[in-house]
Amino acid sequence: MAIDRLIARREVGLREKTLYRMLYETAARSEEILGLNIEDLDLAGRRARVKAKGARTKSRRRGQARDDFVLETVYWDVGTARLLPRLLKGRTRGPVFLTHRRPGPGKVISPRDVCPNTGLARLSYGQARAVLDEHTALGGPGTGWDLHEFRHSSLTHLGEAGASLLMLMAKSRHKKPENLRRYFKPSPEAIAEVTSLLAPGDSRR
Template sequence: MGQCGGEHLELPPGGVLSWLGWCRERGYEGPMVPVWAKRLSVPDSETPARSKMAIDRLVARREVHLREKTLWRMLYETVGRAEEILGVNVEDLDFAGRRCPVKAKGARSKARRRGQAREDFVLETVYWDAGTARLLPRLLKGRTRGPVFVTHRRPGPGKVVSSRDVCPDTGLARLSYGQARALLDEHTAVRGPGTGWDLHEYRHSGLTHLGEAGASLLMLMAKSRHKKPENVRRYFKPSPDAIAEITSLLAPGDSRR
């Protein structure tokens, strides 16, 4: 966005600017972007960050199924996007290294060779820790292939599902984003359906807690796989207690004794 005379002008994204440059190089006429136009800062996200205690208590609840416990813990520890984690297959998991590759948001296709699969994308790696490591083997029960997170019922006879999205051993289909979101809402809604947590809150919460623990901006970018610092800032929402604690460092030398 740019500003002039009290009015705002939206500055095109990088892809549009590249296209305009391409037009100019080839002699095509295109709209001009004023030199005074300035891009506004990235707006803050409205997604809240949940406390670590709230997340631990939710995962520990007895009525929550093991599948949901594992998914929520994995989302939190990897700070991965829900679509990425739901898309993981058992054969992708590196149990010893506590990591796995995921097809990231906006992943570009690799340069294809003749006969290469069309869904061959550049992958990124996410990492988890002890909580997920304890739950995954219990969830899989010896399964060695197929989607990690599956539904409890086989797809109906009229439903077409990709072979990659069905466990070849059980016939169960991959859990969808909509199903996973509805399950989380079911366990967290307090004012009726649709008022519960969102799956994306685990990503926000994980990055916030890492930042509160002292992780540097570069480490947060590496963990979240963001390319721009301003995008990481949107996810970092320290709690009032964390802000109060760091503010105490500014007190006079004898005030903290």
């Protein structure tokens, strides 16, 4: 509910609304979503390919491009699907999330990090974090939410809804189950249901 209230606020811009909703629905790392380009999106399938943390390279040659890494898929739902087309405004190339200014003179930026239509640069983690802090701080600068909290909240809510440990691993793309056990919270009803499988004469055994 707190996330919904944040996204519904009028002073929160469309860029931030889309970013916050996408971070929550994908349960992806903020660097992965901020690193997305429009070419990476499958809008119809509500998914995208991201370069994940610790991504393995396909080769050991120097100067690998993004396509030289093994990419992983993240998925979103209707909330993000409604906002993305409004944010993109018909753009077909370049970073999904842009700053509001062009890069300063003399600043060297990769062509992948600049919108070919507007000349605006990719929104950085630091910039996105500062805006989120501005929207959520209660005790002065630096006391607001962290971008990672959207991923944490997403997995917590999925765990509370009864998602299995394997499903949480698939959604979050964690490699080790122990990193997700804190989110795995089966309800009393779910435990009772699985216990019923041990009843005498159960036909499924």
